[in-house]
Amino acid sequence: MHTLSFPDKIPLGIFPTPVQKLENISRELNANIYIKRDDMTGVALGGNKVRKLEYLLCEAQKLGAEIVFTTGGAQSNHAMLTAACAGKIGMTPILILKKKGVTEKKGNRLLESLMSTDVRFMDTNSYDDIYNEMDKVGASLGKPYYKIPCGGSNALGTVGYVDCVREIRDQGYQFDRIICAEGSGGTMAGLALGAKLFMPACRVTGMMVDTDPFDEITPRLMKEAAEILNADVEISGGDFDLIDMCGPGYAIASREGNEAVALMAEKEGIFLDPVYTGKAFAGLIQMAKEGKLRKDENILFLHSGGAGGLFAIEM
Numbered sequence: 159m160h161t162l163s164f165p166d167k168i169p170l171g172i173f174p175t176p177v178q179k180l181e182n183i184s185r186e187l188n189a190n191i192y193i194k195r196d197d198m199t200g201v202a203l204g205g206n207k208v209r210k211l212e213y214l215l216c217e218a219q220k221l222g223a224e225i226v227f228t229t230g231g232a233q234s235n236h237a238m239l240t241a242a243c244a245g246k247i248g249m250t251p252i253l254i255l256k257k258k259g260v261t262e263k264k265g266n267r268l269l270e271s272l273m274s275t276d277v278r279f280m281d282t283n284s285y286d287d288i289y290n291e292m293d294k295v296g297a298s299l300g301k302p303y304y305k306i307p308c309g310g311s312n313a314l315g316t317v318g319y320v321d322c323v324r325e326i327r328d329q330g331y332q333f334d335r336i337i338c339a340e341g342s343g344g345t346m347a348g349l350a351l352g353a354k355l356f357m358p359a360c361r362v363t364g365m366m367v368d369t370d371p372f373d374e375i376t377p378r379l380m381k382e383a384a385e386i387l388n389a390d391v392e393i394s395g396g397d398f399d400l401i402d403m404c405g406p407g408y409a410i411a412s413r414e415g416n417e418a419v420a421l422m423a424e425k426e427g428i429f430l431d432p433v434y435t436g437k438a439f440a441g442l443i444q445m446a447k448e449g450k451l452r453k454d455e456n457i458l459f460l461h462s463g464g465a466g467g468l469f470a471i472e473m
């Protein structure tokens with residue numbers, strides 16, 4: 159029995175999110191597929207970042223921050239949700255986004271303009287440049303500020319998805335496999351650590367939608383989050399599976415991903431997105447077609463949100 163010490167969090171979303179069986183798709187793929195509706199986390203258009211932000215913004219509040227910085231690509235779901243959550247608790251969000259992708263007022267950029275969010279673009283490929291710029295802007299404003307890394311994927315953000323596995327267990331489920339999109343790593347690392355702690359027979363598969371070294375990032379985040387939780391676990395690269403579903407590139411739609419979005423919409427009335435969840439679900443379909451999902455296994459697909467992308471990214 160682990161004596162875990164979860165850090166404090168602030169309530170921002172609506173939890174637990176539902177778990178549903180995908181009856182039509184299960185029939186079609188000859189497998190038992192369930193979906194965790196983290197597209198219904200209850201802030202903005204929903205999405206995985208709310209679980210991370212409950213921990214991150216709690217720390218920001220404790221440190222007395224008035225301004226919250228974060229970053230990502232032009233259509234970052236994480237940046238939009240950080241703006242929504244920070245605004246909800248009276249902090250001022252400032253987004254310094256990479257000038258990469260769809261910068262027009264579509265999708266998440268439209269939502270940010272509806273929230274009157276301070277959005278700035280930087281023409282750089284380096285997040286370090288952006289973190290330095292945050293320090294410059296923060297110093298010039300003379301107010302206490304808090305920096306959230308891209309995707310909210312540091313150890314504290316990762317704890318949000320450890321918590322998610324505890325929630326799934328408390329909802330009365332035990333799954334054999336959880337499948338999710340991996341974009342900056344925290345969601346996957348949290349689920350993989352959470353499975354070790356709360357669902358030991360469950361294996362987690364991350365569908366990589368970017369080209370970062372997730373075989374290194376995932377166990378590092380797992381170890382750092384385990385330290386925060388005071389969890390006595392051995393972590394290794396063998397704890398999880400990774401599959402490359404990036405296709406033509408990060409934030410560029412793939413044919414398989416688009417087909418997965420269409421299948422889920424048509425058969426289940428649920429909308430995935432072209433950048434993360436569509437590609438991740440395409441990975442699940444691929445596993446089913448390759449006979450890698452057994453009929454006696456219960457599989458959980460994490461719907462991590464991303465609806466904004468549907469209205470901005472060309473499919």
Ligand SMILES: Cc1ncc(COP(=O)(O)O)c(C=O)c1O
Pocket residue numbers: 205206234235236309311339340341342343344345346431434435462463464465
């Ligand atoms: C909709 C959606 N799904 C999945 C992910 C991936 O999560 P993570 O960044 O924790 O790997 C993200 C964010 O990057 C996202 O916005």
